[in-house]
Amino acid sequence: MSEQHLLVPQGPGEWIAPLQGSMTVPGRVFADRDTIAQLLADEGTQSQWSALAQLRNVAALPGIVAAAIALPDIHPGYGFPIGGIGAFDVETGVVVVGGVGFDINCGVRLLATPLRYSQIESRLESLGEALFQRIPAGLGAQGELRLTILDLDDLLKRGAEYIVSKGYGFAEDLRFLEEEGCIAGADPHAVSDLAKHRQFRQVGTLGSGNHYLEVQVVEDVLDSESAEAYGLFQDQVVVSIHTGSRALGHQIGQDYLKDMARASAKYNMHIPEPELACAPINSDEGRRYLAAVACGANCAFANRQMITHLVRSAVQDVLGLSPRDIRTIYDIGHNNAKFESHVVDGITRQLLVHRKGSTRAFGPGRDESPPAYREVGHPIIVGGTMGTASYVLRGTDAGMVKAFGSGIHGAGRTLSRKKAAKKYWGETVAAQLLSQGIRLWAHSLKGISEEAPGAYKDIHHVVDATSASGIARAVARLRPLAVIKG
Amino acid sequence: MTPIEWLDHTADAAFRASGESVDDVFCEAAHALSALMFKLDSPGGQTDISRRIDAFAPSLPELLVEWLSELLAQRELLQAVFTRFEVAISGDHVSGFHLEGRAFGETLDCVRHHPGAEVKGITLLGLEVRQDAGAWIAQVVVDV
Numbered sequence: 126m127s128e129q130h131l132l133v134p135q136g137p138g139e140w141i142a143p144l145q146g147s148m149t150v151p152g153r154v155f156a157d158r159d160t161i162a163q164l165l166a167d168e169g170t171q172s173q174w175s176a177l178a179q180l181r182n183v184a185a186l187p188g189i190v191a192a193a194i195a196l197p198d199i200h201p202g203y204g205f206p207i208g209g210i211g212a213f214d215v216e217t218g219v220v221v222v223g224g225v226g227f228d229i230n231c232g233v234r235l236l237a238t239p240l241r242y243s244q245i246e247s248r249l250e251s252l253g254e255a256l257f258q259r260i261p262a263g264l265g266a267q268g269e270l271r272l273t274i275l276d277l278d279d280l281l282k283r284g285a286e287y288i289v290s291k292g293y294g295f296a297e298d299l300r301f302l303e304e305e306g307c308i309a310g311a312d313p314h315a316v317s318d319l320a321k322h323r324q325f326r327q328v329g330t331l332g333s334g335n336h337y338l339e340v341q342v343v344e345d346v347l348d349s350e351s352a353e354a355y356g357l358f359q360d361q362v363v364v365s366i367h368t369g370s371r372a373l374g375h376q377i378g379q380d381y382l383k384d385m386a387r388a389s390a391k392y393n394m395h396i397p398e399p400e401l402a403c404a405p406i407n408s409d410e411g412r413r414y415l416a417a418v419a420c421g422a423n424c425a426f427a428n429r430q431m432i433t434h435l436v437r438s439a440v441q442d443v444l445g446l447s448p449r450d451i452r453t454i455y456d457i458g459h460n461n462a463k464f465e466s467h468v469v470d471g472i473t474r475q476l477l478v479h480r481k482g483s484t485r486a487f488g489p490g491r492d493e494s495p496p497a498y499r500e501v502g503h504p505i506i507v508g509g510t511m512g513t514a515s516y517v518l519r520g521t522d523a524g525m526v527k528a529f530g531s532g533i534h535g536a537g538r539t540l541s542r543k544k545a546a547k548k549y550w551g552e553t554v555a556a557q558l559l560s561q562g563i564r565l566w567a568h569s570l571k572g573i574s575e576e577a578p579g580a581y582k583d584i585h586h587v588v589d590a591t592s593a594s595g596i597a598r599a600v601a602r603l604r605p606l607a608v609i610k611g
Numbered sequence: 612m613t614p615i616e617w618l619d620h621t622a623d624a625a626f627r628a629s630g631e632s633v634d635d636v637f638c639e640a641a642h643a644l645s646a647l648m649f650k651l652d653s654p655g656g657q658t659d660i661s662r663r664i665d666a667f668a669p670s671l672p673e674l675l676v677e678w679l680s681e682l683l684a685q686r687e688l689l690q691a692v693f694t695r696f697e698v699a700i701s702g703d704h705v706s707g708f709h710l711e712g713r714a715f716g717e718t719l720d721c722v723r724h725h726p727g728a729e730v731k732g733i734t735l736l737g738l739e740v741r742q743d744a745g746a747w748i749a750q751v752v753v754d755v
Contacts, residue, residue, distance in 0.1 A: 174620055174621075174736070174737065174752075200621045200622055201620065201621045201622060202622050202623075203623065203734040203735075203736040203752060203754065204734075204736070207622050226732075226754065227731040227732035227754045228731055228754070263721070263726055264648060264649075264719075264726035264727070264728070264729040265690060265719045265721060265726055319684055322688060323684060323687055323688060332729065333726070333727070333728045333729045334728035334729065334731075334755050372687060374731075375683075375731045375732050376684060378731070378732050378754075379680045379683075379684075379732050379733065382676075382732075382734075382735065383673075383676075386735070398735075398736070399735035399736070399738065400734055400735045400736045402735070538621050538622050539621070540621070541619040541620055541621050541624075542623075542624055542728070542755065543617050543618075543619055543624070544619065568721065568726065569725065569726055569727050569728070570725070571725065571727040571728075572727050572728055575727070575728060611728075
């Protein structure tokens with residue numbers, strides 16, 4: 126198929142990948158022209174790892190509904206592309222390991238302080254140092270919480286609420302978490318002992334790679350009505366926590382990749398590539414995997430809740446704020462498969478929506494949003510790079526129709542870690558950040574070079590492309606002030 | 612041919628390991644996995660950790676995933692850095708393959724081992740174990 130037929134313009138910032146091969150639905154890509162050009166270039170050179178080929182593969186899976194969707198931060202993943210969404214009919218569809226990945230419910234929590242930047246500027250260094258000392262980060266770091274296997278099972282069933290019940294946070298936090306910090310249907314029996322043993326010492330740890338904790342300032346309010354609903358204001362100091370389900374999620378992903386590969390054979394699934402190993406949603410294997418995914422998701426919510434407590438204690442020590450002054454704005458995951466109702470061709474349907482490197486982005490009027498946010502839709506927290514910006518967006522009615530209420534999760538990589546490590550020196554990156562007024566604390570110099578801002582797409586372009594397509598609207602831009610990396 | 616060739620994958624990490632035998636190539640792949648996460652040549656360490664690993668799978672690529680994922684899990688449980696490996700693989704496509712392996716290593720020392728990004732999982736994307744012109748080749752993409 127020639128290049129002009131691989132992606133056909135459909136509207137502002139929207140492209141269609143027409144049916145070909147075994148696709149049963151088209152692909153729908155929301156992106157700017159640069160991203161489209163990159164997708165087509167990758168298609169020509171390394172089709173095995175091309176994001177567009179991965180999107181077409183998703184569009185060929187059994188029971189997929191309407192379209193396989195990609196957002197402006199699309200880049201090659203494994204199985205699903207990163208920035209990819211697949212919604213499956215609950216009766217005829219499948220649950221796909223590669224649509225969730227190893228870091229189940231990896232996501233971002235945004236915390237608000239009542240302070241303006243000018244009120245903390247002189248104490249920023251102390252705050253960054255306190256956060257770096259307080260929050261376990263990097264490969265091998267261990268959390269403070271010591272759990273028995275029964276405790277851990279309880280945590281997997283109850284998610285963030287378990288952590289709050291132990292005194293780490295407030296009931297009020299839970300109202301502002303996606304699914305109130307607990308996915309229903311979690312069954313600890315579906316999680317291997319190995320996964321649990323790996324997790325004992327990891328609750329309340331940040332991890333490494335692209336995970337981070339940032340103190341940020343609201344640099345610009347772009348939608349004042351939504352910002353007011355969320356409690357965001359110009360020059361406000363906020364804190365973002367990006368982490369996931371840690372070792373427990375990793376091991377669930379590994380265990381079930383094997384199980385679902387067997388299920389794919391058992392149910393005679395014709396899967397385009399092994400990472401798309403899947404099982405019918407309505408099968409023992411599918412139900413068991415989803416019960417394990419819910420455990421992983423709850424572990425991630427609990428992890429971010431524990432880190433929230435650590436942030437509050439550091440802020441209290443350095444800035445003298447009461448922990449209750451640090452309010453949870455929202456917490457949203459970007460690697461998950463969840464049951465949701467959506468209107469498709471005028472009919473309300475129950476679907477299993479996989480979002481790999483994509484957040485839920487429900488627009489106005491959905492009951493799933495906290496009551497305080499229901500009129501505008503819940504926040505979408507978009508993690509940018511440590512040298513540019515992060516954003517808060519909100520969902521739209523158009524996004525509900527065209528993208529199953531899904532939003533971008535970040536900037537999206539353009540350089541591999543290998544190329545980034547070759548191109549950028551950790552010390553140089555840190556010095557450049559400092560010259561921009563961004564202080565960096567990190568456990569790994571190699572990690573800094575791999576996560577250099579230049580390794581990512583321009584977050585502003587990615588957000589502009591999202592807004593232009595109409596699937597989400599920018600609410601606020603956040604500039605990093607202090608960055609903690611693993 | 613160098614034993615480990617690092618490949619480009621935008622979001623994750625990928626490598627191609629080679630060896631004279633299938634046992635060798637499994638050891639080289641294990642070495643690549645450790646090298647992705649740690650600096651392995653810093654002096655001063657004592658190889659005081661040893662862990663036996665058994666794995667079974669119907670095919671060699673699946674056996675490689677079993678071996679590497681078990682190494683990831685054991686490394687974490689032991690808070691170790693594995694630096695040397697022994698592998699003996701037996702079996703065939705009819706009865707399946709069995710790996711008897713051992714990983715040797717040191718207790719993780721963040722100062723000496725310079726930990727980087729942790730590997731979250733071993734994917735099936737582009738997974739290969741094959742013979743090419745007398746050498747054994749293994750290709751692996753890992754999630755970081």
